[in-house]
Amino acid sequence: MSKHAQSTHRQPILLWLFLLLFGLAEAHAADPSEDFFDLENLRVNIREDIPYVTVKHQGEDIIVMRRQDEGATIDAPYDSTSRDCPPFCIQPMHLHPGVETIGELELIEYLQRVSSGDSEVLVIDSRTEAYTQLGTIPGSINIPFTKLDLSYTPESEIVETLKLDFNAFFSGELWDFRHAKTLVFFCNGPWCGQSPTNIRILLRLGYPSEKLKWYRGGIQAWEQFGLTTVKD
Numbered sequence: 001m002s003k004h005a006q007s008t009h010r011q012p013i014l015l016w017l018f019l020l021l022f023g024l025a026e027a028h029a030a031d032p033s034e035d036f037f038d039l040e041n042l043r044v045n046i047r048e049d050i051p052y053v054t055v056k057h058q059g060e061d062i063i064v065m066r067r068q069d070e071g072a073t074i075d076a077p078y079d080s081t082s083r084d085c086p087p088f089c090i091q092p093m094h095l096h097p098g099v100e101t102i103g104e105l106e107l108i109e110y111l112q113r114v115s116s117g118d119s120e121v122l123v124i125d126s127r128t129e130a131y132t133q134l135g136t137i138p139g140s141i142n143i144p145f146t147k148l149d150l151s152y153t154p155e156s157e158i159v160e161t162l163k164l165d166f167n168a169f170f171s172g173e174l175w176d177f178r179h180a181k182t183l184v185f186f187c188n189g190p191w192c193g194q195s196p197t198n199i200r201i202l203l204r205l206g207y208p209s210e211k212l213k214w215y216r217g218g219i220q221a222w223e224q225f226g227l228t229t230v231k232d
Helices: 003-030 104-115 155-164 196-205 219-226
Strands: 053-057 061-065 101-104 121-125 182-186 212-215
Touching: 053 104, 053 182, 101 104, 101 219, 104 182, 182 196, 196 212
Parallel strands: 101 212, 121 182, 182 212
Antiparallel strands: 053 061
């Protein structure tokens, strides 16, 4: 092969490499959250001894970590500080004496339990589809708050949710929650009433308060810490 032919043969390869590198640079510049990083040497850890965790979401392993760009800010719509009240009023820190309010580290522990195969726990995103399409917490499942509210859903369907999803038993007159699952609820943030509505409904039905947990911070606090979200 002549030198000219060899040179001509290399040109498409060099062009392809240039375009690939340029394309990667553009993607890197467009979204700092997609920065290249070494998982074993993260600068922004979840906790001093926990750089990241891996949880399962819809059968796939998802790495949950914080954004490594120290200049990152909260994306819309969770950067908003003010909403009409009512209905978007500040929720109390404690909904009920027996219902535990948890933070991010406790929620991550529940997510890990679910991912390890613990069938006695559900982490529930109480938001409606319009919100979940913006992103949700990996390892959670979506049960919109409307699905447990008689204002939106027939009683027969609510009964089915409690039996099939929560492992509660209904005799036709009374509920038996002895083998019911521990439910961890969250929604949009401390101003969101969707998950509190579900918790109060379940308490009225007799669901044991110790089996109900509330991540009050919701997606807004999760985003504030730059933690991983996924879009279903």
